[in-house]
Amino acid sequence: MKIKRICISLIILGLLVLLVGCDPAGDDKIQDAGEGDAPLITVEFEDGTTEQLNIEEYVAGVVGAEMKPDWPVNAYAAQAIKARTFTLRFMEEEEENKISAEHEKAQAYDPDQITPEISEAVEQTRGLVATYNGEYIRAWFHSSAAGQTTSAQVGLAYDDAEPPYVVSVESPDHQAPDDIQNWQVMISQEEVLQALEEAGEEASQVSDINILDRDETGRIVELDIAHDQGTKRLKGAEFRTLVGPDNLKSTVVEEIRQEDDGFLFIGSGWGHGVGMSQWGAYHMGQEGSSAEEIIKYYFQDVEIEKKWD
Secondary structure, three states: HHHHHHHHHHHHHHHHHHHHHOOOOOOOHHOOOOOOOOOOEEOOOOOOOEEEEEEEHHHHHHHHHHOOOOOOHHHHHHHHHHHHHHHHHHHHHHOOEEOOOOOOOOOOOHHOOOOOHHHHHHHHHOEEEEOOEEOOOOOOOEEHHHHEOOOOHHHHOOOOOOOOOOOOEOOOOOOOHHHOOEEEEEEHHHHHHHHHHHEEEEEEEOEEEEEEEEEEEEEEEEEEEEEOEEEEEEEEHHHHHHHHHOOOOOOOEEEEEOOOOOOEEEEEOEOOOOOHHHHHHHHHHHHOOHHHHHHHEEEOOOOOEEOOO
């Protein structure tokens, strides 16, 4: 009996050692960004392959993919802070250290677009993130706000309470290219019908699209689509997502004209209009604003914190 008890004790001890030695989160556990070096993250590509990178390497590839070449270093630096913040919040919410390299799922990533200026901007802002009440902000950005940013509820059809740090501000977007400042886009009958189908509405012919409400920035809050089976009311941001955000550049739409083969949208800007405008950051960087000043202009009462050296 004594030998049996000793054997049972040894087995229990072995199991305890095994359990203590195992990290239940394994390689997916997020390294504490508040201590030591910058964390390692796993980047997942469209083909399913993955690569482990230092987060600072990843941020440089995001800035290269999300911004144009030959921009002011401080504009790149502001984008770096936002990319780093976005990444850490994304992984915190997903509870793993993996992030997609696809723009539709997270952020675009392209290391081939990294320039010496981008590397300098990332190094200048190493470890810096934007927080509100100690939490990573939702680091929204877009190409051009068409002169005025908007709320998350309007620009993104955001269902939760409006984040207190998201404010509507004038944005110096006047240096954006002409095809961003003013554009005309044809949305075909087929594209609108496909949007209706994705929204759960059956129709075979669209007769009209009417803007029901705009916010103070000129963005569509709601519109109404009249079709042969009835009508469908959609938020402007929902409609833009359904027809393709690269197709309908923004919801700053001055007019919708019915044409033989669809509907002509006449508008300005590019993107959802929430948070930092990249073309606004471009101008502010040219004028000498620091990365921190750019971030704090577009987001109210945020702090810039250093998470690692």
